[in-house]
Amino acid sequence: MEASAGLAMQSRAAIGVGAGPGGGGRRGTVICLGKRASARSLLVGGPAGAAVAVQARGAKPVAPLCCIKASRGHNSLHNSVDEALLLKRKSEEVLFYLNGRCIYLVGMMGSGKSTVAKILAEVLGYSFFDSDKLVEQAVGMPSVAQIFKVHSEAFFRDNESSVLRDLSSMRRLVVATGGGAVIRPANWKYMKKGLSVWLDVPLDALARRIAQVGTASRPLLDQPSSDPYTAAFSKLSMLAEQRGDAYANADARVSLEEIAAKQGHGDVSKLTPTDIAIEALLKIENFVTEHSTSSGPVGDLVDSQNRRTKAL
Ligand SMILES: Nc1ncnc2c1ncn2[C@@H]1O[C@H](COP(=O)(O)OP(=O)(O)OP(=O)(O)O)[C@@H](O)[C@H]1O
Numbered sequence: 001m002e003a004s005a006g007l008a009m010q011s012r013a014a015i016g017v018g019a020g021p022g023g024g025g026r027r028g029t030v031i032c033l034g035k036r037a038s039a040r041s042l043l044v045g046g047p048a049g050a051a052v053a054v055q056a057r058g059a060k061p062v063a064p065l066c067c068i069k070a071s072r073g074h075n076s077l078h079n080s081v082d083e084a085l086l087l088k089r090k091s092e093e094v095l096f097y098l099n100g101r102c103i104y105l106v107g108m109m110g111s112g113k114s115t116v117a118k119i120l121a122e123v124l125g126y127s128f129f130d131s132d133k134l135v136e137q138a139v140g141m142p143s144v145a146q147i148f149k150v151h152s153e154a155f156f157r158d159n160e161s162s163v164l165r166d167l168s169s170m171r172r173l174v175v176a177t178g179g180g181a182v183i184r185p186a187n188w189k190y191m192k193k194g195l196s197v198w199l200d201v202p203l204d205a206l207a208r209r210i211a212q213v214g215t216a217s218r219p220l221l222d223q224p225s226s227d228p229y230t231a232a233f234s235k236l237s238m239l240a241e242q243r244g245d246a247y248a249n250a251d252a253r254v255s256l257e258e259i260a261a262k263q264g265h266g267d268v269s270k271l272t273p274t275d276i277a278i279e280a281l282l283k284i285e286n287f288v289t290e291h292s293t294s295s296g297p298v299g300d301l302v303d304s305q306n307r308r309t310k311a312l
Pocket residue numbers: 107108109110111112113114115116132176177178179209213218269271272273276
């Protein structure tokens with residue numbers, strides 16, 4: 001069955017806004033859609049009080065999705081108050097240049113896209129979305145693994161592209177994309193409407209993380225094995241080779257090896273998600289400042305993005 005996702009703006013009245021885990025105020029807001037939502041819609045909250053419905057044709061009805069807008073509680077991810085302050089200061093500098101444009105995190109499975117995206121959303125006052133979760137909602141299935149099993153990888157990829165297309169019309173989002181989103185040129189067309197950041201994590205670190213949490217939710221890695229680390233490492237190596245330079249299309253590259261070297265040690269497992277989020281902001285800042293000229297940062301950035309998208 002071929003499915004495509006469509007997006008419709010819903011009125012503000014259809015949104016229930018309540019205090020989230022972070023309490024009242026702008027941060028920690030939970031945005032849930034109310035009764036007016038169509039039964040077949042995926043319901044997500046937009047940052048400016050707007051809500052969108054991402055809908056899969058022929059999909060089963062799904063329960064409304066509550067979007068937790070970058071809740072508080074990441075303090076445990078910071079090494080120190082200094083680190084938290086640096087993160088905040090950098091985010092304020094970058095915010096000016098972003099001018100509301102979305103950030104897309106790309107990278108292999110387990111590279112920390114969701115973890116880092118939530119931190120970035122929190123400090124930038126953006127909303128966080130995970131494209132895998134949006135596909136699950138759009139299709140009306142509880143897991144990516146099940147979508148692969150019941151339908152196919154191609155079906156999942158079609159829905160993933162639809163979700164990215166729909167998100168690309170929005171602003172002030174940080175999106176953790178699926179690990180394979182980079183393989184379709186059309187997805188780059190959508191992601192290039194915002195800024196893309198590649199989390200480049202050594203394969204052995206990825207395999208260690210994945211072996212620790214298991215592969216049940218990652219169908220491309222899910223093979224029975226008595227040695228989960230080696231099985232994950234060998235499959236990840238194959239995927240990395242197949243994907244070639246696809247991740248390198250991103251506007252900015254955050255290399256965990258580089259951050260560890262800057263900090264004077266070679267062990268990427270010592271890096272906190274906050275270290276990585278700070279580096280992501282630095283790289284975004286480098287990118288936007290390199291791509292701005294005297295006529296202003298934003299207009300120039302859009303022009304240069306358009307040129308680069310055409311070249312893809
Ligand atoms: N810097 C880090 N150091 C150690 N573990 C981490 C780090 N960042 C994330 N993790 C852990 O690695 C696992 C994968 O993280 P996360 O879900 O953020 O990655 P992802 O790129 O979104 O994965 P996927 O694309 O497979 O959904 C989680 O168990 C998370 O807690």
